[in-house]
Amino acid sequence: MLEYVTDPGDPRLSDYTRLRDVELRKSLEAERGLFLAEGEKVIRRAVGAGYPIRSVLTTRRWLTSLQDVLGDATVYVVSDEIMSGIAGFQVHRGALASMERLPLPSVETLLKGLKGGPRRLLVLEDLVDHSNVGAIFRSAAALGVDAVVLSPRCADPLYRRAVKVSMGAVFSIPYARMDDWFRGLEQLREAGFRTLALTPDQSATPLEAAARSERVALLLGAEGDGLSSHWLEEADEAVCIPMSASAMAAGVDSLNVVAAAAIACHGLMRPAAP
Known part of the structure; x- marks a missing residue:
């Protein structure tokens, strides 16, 4: 009409x-x-x-x-x-x-729907920039991530800017929001996911070496602050994206969260080494 x-x-x-x-x-x-x-x-x-x-x-x-x-x-x-x-x-x-809007599933419902075979989750902790959230959803959808879990304070994927930056990818990948940030990782582990905390610390395990489990949940923190100390301690393992020696020598020791998420999603989709 x-x-x-x-x-x-x-x-x-x-x-x-x-x-x-x-x-x-x-x-x-x-x-x-x-x-x-x-x-x-x-x-x-x-x-x-x-x-x-x-x-x-x-x-x-x-x-x-x-x-x-x-x-x-x-x-x-x-x-x-x-x-x-x-x-x-x-x-x-x-x-x-x-x-x-459609009803948002609980984290429990979302996880129960991920049945069979290797599964890959992204878990976003307190990312408040809507553009970053939209861009991460776009990478996740393009690179085979099965679902996204948001912390309670994470930005809304259906906020206009997030939808626009994602080019509609927020509609193609299921997501849910935690009710309990403090115990949220326990729920993922109970569902069989190994929780990997992405950090710029180059002493951490390289991501690809740690991402061979059947069910992996990769934790990403906010731009600048990164993951909280609680989630870093609670995660099963800290992982990093290895930086080149020349970059480190030049003082480039980390990536922004959108670039890190894209690289990490690609790393998660690669088959395990024989």
Whole structure:
């Protein structure tokens, strides 16, 4: 159903106009159970993953390209000027969609669904940068990680920036959020996962040498601070990505968390040495 809107203050656009402030967004997302998807490709991936569309905000020139995925959703059509004003920048990918969230599984339910064969988890502790979370989900989805577990304070993968950076990968990999950070690793071990704490400390075991277990959960900490001392102590083993001697000599002793996650995901997917 098409509705043409000429006033950016129209209450019908409240999902888009009221969610621009970060704190307001957090409260409204929890209250309404919604998130925003930006761009044709991301909207298609969200719909394909089963997320219902509440409404779509777009301009005339993008109606045809989105028509096959919109169904009977309400589509608010606005001018390019209003679209840019609401989004806060020029939207080059055509549309914003207000999507309904799906129920998030518990960690227990998520782990029970990972049956049979080698399994690989990423466990993110207190990553609060949404761009980093989105980029890590993109690497995890591309490199065969089976699921992601978030600590209670980790950033929301369905926050608009995380969804955008991930290019919709947050819809293709299952995830859950821990209720209990302090005992969260115990639950992973009880499910048969060996917990590996990624650290820049080059005295730790090289990742590939430690990642040969059938079920591995790789722990990643926030940019800068890294993993908490509690998780480092609780993990089954500390692991590192070996750095070259020349890099170390030049003072380059670590990678940012996104680069480290991508390399680590690739290391996890490699077959064990004979």
